[in-house]
Amino acid sequence: MKKIKFGLLLALFLSLVFVSAALAQGETLNLSLSRDFGYGGFGGDIQGTFSLHASGPSTLTRVEFFIDKTKIGEVDKAPFNLQFVTDNYPLGAHSFSAVGYTSDGEELSSPKIDRTFVSASAGTQAGLGFVIPILVIVFAVVILAAVVPLLSGRKTVNLAPGTPRQYILGGTVCPKCGRPFAFSIFSLRLVVARLERCPYCGRWGFVRGVSLGELRAAEQAEVQVARGQVPETPAEEKLKKELDDSKYRDA
Ligand SMILES: [Zn+2]
Structure with missing residues (x-):
């Protein structure tokens, strides 16, 4: 009796093992x-x-x-x-x-x-449908980048060296020409820098604001630079005048 029970249990156990093994294998x-x-x-x-x-x-x-x-x-x-x-x-x-x-x-x-x-054509079209908007955006950005400086003008301001400016929004010293200028309202402000165009040399650059003291010092520096250039201007004018005179003489 006991043997039969044990045999049944063993059979049950083995079948369970077999079934679970089969399930594991039945991946x-x-x-x-x-x-x-x-x-x-x-x-x-x-x-x-x-x-x-x-x-x-x-x-x-x-x-x-x-x-x-x-x-x-x-x-x-x-x-x-x-x-x-x-x-x-x-x-x-x-x-x-x-x-x-x-x-x-x-x-x-x-x-x-x-x-x-x-x-194939549908695939290409769908692919283009995805690519074209990106290309349009890229071209728009490229064109804007080219046009914005043109719109704001290539003209430069002719301000006498050392002239005191108003720095309402703060200002900076141009890294290209060294002249101080005030920030414009329309400049693109990034976290620590601004995209500004120097009104004197006309070049664009990312600049940081500097203290009023530094700005005033830069104004004074302009005068120094200008003094250094003073003898050149009359010499040029003299040469021009001589050339003009020679034209008249020939005529
Ligand atoms: Zn400049």
Whole structure:
């Protein structure tokens, strides 16, 4: 009696082990799709050369690949990959699946992958539909960057050196020509710097505000620079005058 009970328990236990082992082995076959060349857009639209990849237990020996109900190929060695070209199949919705066979006689089914095959031109159009807006934005930015300095004028201000300025919004010393100028209301303000155009040399640059003391010092420095250049101007004018005079003489 006891022996029979034990035998039943053992049978039950063994069957449980067997069932759980079978469940553990009954892993599904994994299936994935990758694009090798072509278009893989939104909404499951694809066009071009793609590959199906199947993976499963180590006992997997052979995988058959299907598009809808049609077997498109089989692979009997890992890696279980199969390449295909969408143009070889009718346009429209298709379902991929794979069936794997293990060395211990199991048959594993993969989940299905649904995609829509589109024509090459549709794929290109959809791709362009995505790329064109980006190109438009890029061109707009490039054009704006070129036009804004033109609109604000290439003209420069001719202010006598050392003239005291009003620095209502603060100011800076131009890193290019060294002359101080006040910030404009319209300058592009970034966290620590401003995009400003120097009114004297006309060049753009990212500048930081400096103290009023430094600005006044820069005004004085202008006078120093101007003094250094003073002898040049009359000499040039003299030469010009001489040239003009010579014209009259010849005439
Ligand atoms: Zn400047």
